Amino acid sequence: MQIRIAIIGAGIAGLACADVLAAAGAQVTLFDKGRGPGGRMSTRRVDTPAGQATFDHGAQYFTARAPAFAARMEDWAQAGIVARWPEAGEDAWVATPGMNALPRHLAMAHDVHQGALVRAMARKSDGWHLGFEQGSQGGFDRVVVALPAEQAAALLGMCDLSFGREAVACRSAPCWTGMFVFAASAGLPPLLRRQGPIAWAARNNAKPGRSGPEAWIVQADEDWTRARLEHDAATVADMLLRELETAAGEALPPVLSAVAHRWRYARSGNAGHGFLWNAQLGLGACGDWLAGPRIESAWLSGHRLGETMADSLGPALVGVAAQ
Structure with missing residues (x-):
């Protein structure tokens, strides 16, 4: 009998977990509240009079230092999914043509339900049950919570108080984060770091595999x-635009589009555990907040x-995987 596993969250952590479990023979289903997989590896597209602009408005780049991740990076590079971005550092990589290309690639191998906000979960006699805004799904043998800490806390706390406290x-x-499209070159270097209240600024269309107007x-x-x-997005966009102009030291070109996005959970903490796993309950948690x-x-x-988890499932899963 095939083991059924639910993963809540289709960001990089949840998808990486799904890859291993599916390869071992488990039936994996991912549930994600967003419109597409990737979480903070997001790419937004904006139509302007100068053409469509793209923005990696979450994570800007990533590194590959651990052997396991570096090996996967080489595979993705050969497939044209990632490319080096030397301007950001010797070990900086980006997905192409947008940061969301990598999670989308990983998600293609899995059963991912988008727009599926999990509000509750409980372990019953026939397995784990997940509650949504409308309806529920049950019968899962294992559950993984792959969400930011603040979103994971309530779900984990319902079932394992120690996980919830972590x-x-x-x-x-x-x-x-502000996203701006200009009618001409802004006359700035492609990257700015630590300029007043600006932690990071980058010309998105200068990244590998990108094109389009000055974004x-x-x-x-x-x-x-x-x-x-709690400011409204339009006000923040105007404020960030003025900060960019201050960093430039001169007037910027005409603005074709100005949008701001608030990431409440942008940069995680680090609980230092790597991951959490309660074998007795069949409950796990993973994500950057743990590592x-x-x-x-x-x-x-x-x-x-x-x-x-694959090791803990024992002969039942190994037997399925060997078929």
Whole structure:
């Protein structure tokens, strides 16, 4: 009998975990509240008079230092899914043609339900049951919560108080992100770091595999964001545009589009566990908040949890995988 596993969250951690479990022969279903997989590895498209602009408005790049992740990176590079971005550092990589290309590639191998917000979960006599805004699904043998700590806390706390406490104690840093399209070159270097309240600014169309009009990402630092966390997006976009102009030291070209996005859980904390696994309940948790605020850490967290779960499932799963 095939083992059924539900993974809540289709970001890099959840998808990495799904890869291992599916390869071992489990029937894996992922549930994600977003419109597409990837979480903070997001890409937004905006139509402007100068053409369509794209923005990697979440994670800007990632590194590959651990052997397991580096090996996968080489595979993805050969497939044209990732490319080096030397301007950001010797070991910096980006997905192409947008950061969401990598999670989309990983998700193609799995049964992913988008727009599926899990509000509750409980272990019953016939397995795990997940509650949604409308209806529920049950009969899962194992459940993995692959969400930011703040979102994971409530779900984990319903079933394992110690897991819930770990999530509550691990706080994320928020980030306001501005996305701007200009009618001409802004006359700035392709990257800016630590310019006043600007933690990071980059010309998105200068990244490998990108094209389109002059498109800039501007990410505010944590203190600036917290002081304006509940401001409306239009106001924040105008403020970040002025900060970019201050960094430029001169007037910017005419603006064709100005949008801001608030990431409440932009940069994770680090609980230092790698992942969480309760074998008795069949409940796991993975994500960058357990391993460190990097894409690589999120992948490693999910990958290692998947390995542990596959080992713990024993002959039933091994027998299926061998068929």
